[in-house]
Amino acid sequence: MDLIADNISQKVWSYHQDESGWTLAKNSKDITVFWKPSGEYGGNLYRGEGIIEDIPENIIPFMYMPESRMKWDKALKSYSILEWIDEDTAICHTVTHSYGMGLISSRDFVDLLRIKRYDGGIVTTNSISVDYPQCPPSSAHVRGHNNPCGYVCSPLTENPGHSKLVVFIQPDLGGMLPDLWWSQPCPITSSI
Structure with missing residues (x-):
């Protein structure tokens, strides 16, 4: 798992x-979102x-x-850390709500998470989905x-006590998604 976590951090x-x-x-007052084709799969980064x-x-x-994430991430039905591998590496399980009156099923993800620190006070989270036998797929979710x-997350030298937060996501949601899904803002990116 260490090699995978190091590669994802890079x-x-x-x-x-x-x-x-x-x-x-x-582009809004508080956040700017960009996209580009992903080099990892057929969707976008x-x-x-x-x-x-x-x-x-x-x-x-x-x-x-978990005690913090569930307060701010309204897309989540549940979120837990299944195992701490070391003080900066964990296996996490995330379950989303269903959308569109059940047209879009709840999704779940099992991810390897690595926290990494860089010079200058920069701190990052780095994740990728992994197979984890203790949390197999369930018929309750896709x-x-x-x-x-x-x-x-980088400190702002020109504005002490403030930081720039940049998030990168590129989920493959799996399962069948109705055409309606693609004509609406993605619930994942709209909650950023």
């Missing part, structure tokens, strides 16, 4: 460094950016610890697959 960091080919999808009033060491745990994804 991949998410490479997304953060890549400034080319992004297309603007959404999404990049959301915003400024948060706090430091990375406080923000990043808020993004992945098993989705998260391609390399994560958060990069």
Whole structure:
């Protein structure tokens, strides 16, 4: 698992460094979302950016610890850490709500999560879906697959006490999705 976690950390960091080919999808007062074709699968890689009033060491745990994540991520029905591999690496299980009065089934994801720190106070989360025998697929949900994804949180030197948070997601939701799905904003990206 260490090799996988290290590779995913490098991949998410490479997304953060890549400034080319992004297309603007959404721009509001608080967040900007871009997309580009994914190099991992047939869908898109999404990049959301915003400024948060706090430091990375406080923000990043808020993004992945169950007691915090369930407070802010309204797309989730449940979220838990199944196993801590070491102090910076865990296996997580995420279950989403169904959408469109049940037209879109609930999805679940089992992900390897690695927290990584970089010079300058930058803290990241880095995730990818993995097979985890202790949490097999269930008929209650469609098993989705998260391609390399994560958060990069950087302190703002020009505005101490604030950080830039960048999220990268590229989920393969699996299962059958009605045509209606593609004509509406993606519930995952609209909650960014």
